[in-house]
Amino acid sequence: MKKIALIGVTTALLFLSACGEEPITQKTNEQPKQASIKHEKPSSEPSAKNEDNKTVTTLPNGVIETTVGNVTTYSNDKIYTYYKGANWEDNHDGLKTEVVHVALTDKYPLKDGKLASVVNVKFKLHNTTQGKFTTYPDQAQLITSTGEKIESPTFKSENIGGEINKGVTKEGILYFQLEKGNADKINWIQLFWPVSDNGTEQRIVLYLNE
Known part of the structure; x- marks a missing residue:
């Protein structure tokens, strides 16, 4: 083949x-589109927000997703900080x-x-x-x-x-x-x-x- x-x-x-x-990047005729990170759909439990622009969501698998601005952390990952953008x-x-x-x-x-x-x-x-x-x-x-x-x-x-x-x-x-x-x-x-x-x-x- x-x-x-x-x-x-x-x-x-x-x-x-x-x-x-x-950074310097090479221009191309067609720019790749930005994607949004894909997470599991939140459960029916509502998200909690406060004055610090902090969002806390419980995912269906029980993981707690916490987002402040563009920075996301998870209750089962105490090492890494994830960047949703x-x-x-x-x-x-x-x-x-x-x-x-x-x-x-x-x-x-x-x-x-x-x-x-x-x-x-x-x-x-x-x-x-x-x-x-x-x-x-x-x-x-x-x-x-x-x-x-x-x-x-x-x-x-x-x-x-x-x-x-x-x-x-x-x-x-x-x-x-x-x-x-x-x-x-x-x-x-x-x-x-x-x-x-x-x-x-x-x-x-x-x-x-x-």
């Missing part, structure tokens, strides 16, 4: 040197690529007992066509607003790249361990990864506090 190479954005890698400097999706010729969530922590426990700062990004890929696509989000590089550049995902990251056959859905979480720490200071992240075997790439920017 003939392989269909996903046509991405061809660009030289741009380095961001200053903390807080706005940091989502993205694109449909290129039938290959749907989605960033489901971005989560940050400065409290990831390592085997030696130390705590690490980690950026956690969940991808979902779905081939809706009869052909094949090639893409490598699990080879993504990460740049942060705090001046870090991580060349590839680390430790627990899942292998979701390569060929995606017709009708196949792949999803998994990528983990980027920060060297400087201070994950809670990050305002945006930039991800770029190969989308074919000929050097083309996809580049996206996700804002955490908008």
Whole structure:
């Protein structure tokens, strides 16, 4: 079967040197639309709100979802902070690529007992066509607003790249361990990864506090 190479954005890698400097992205003719993170529908129990713009919702599985502004936490996850606005999706010729969530922590426990700062990004890929696509989000590089550049995902990251056959859905979480720490200071992240075997790439920017 003939392989269909996903046509991405061809660009030289741009380095961001200053903390807080706005990221540079490659302009394309068609901008991918922003997605909203998908959660389970709340139960019939009403949400509670207070003066601090805080919303507390009980999900059907019993998890307590707490949102203050764009920051969401869950009662069963005491490590990560999730950012509901940091989502993205694109449909290129039938290959749907989605960033489901971005989560940050400065409290990831390592085997030696130390705590690490980690950026956690969940991808979902779905081939809706009869052909094949090639893409490598699990080879993504990460740049942060705090001046870090991580060349590839680390430790627990899942292998979701390569060929995606017709009708196949792949999803998994990528983990980027920060060297400087201070994950809670990050305002945006930039991800770029190969989308074919000929050097083309996809580049996206996700804002955490908008």
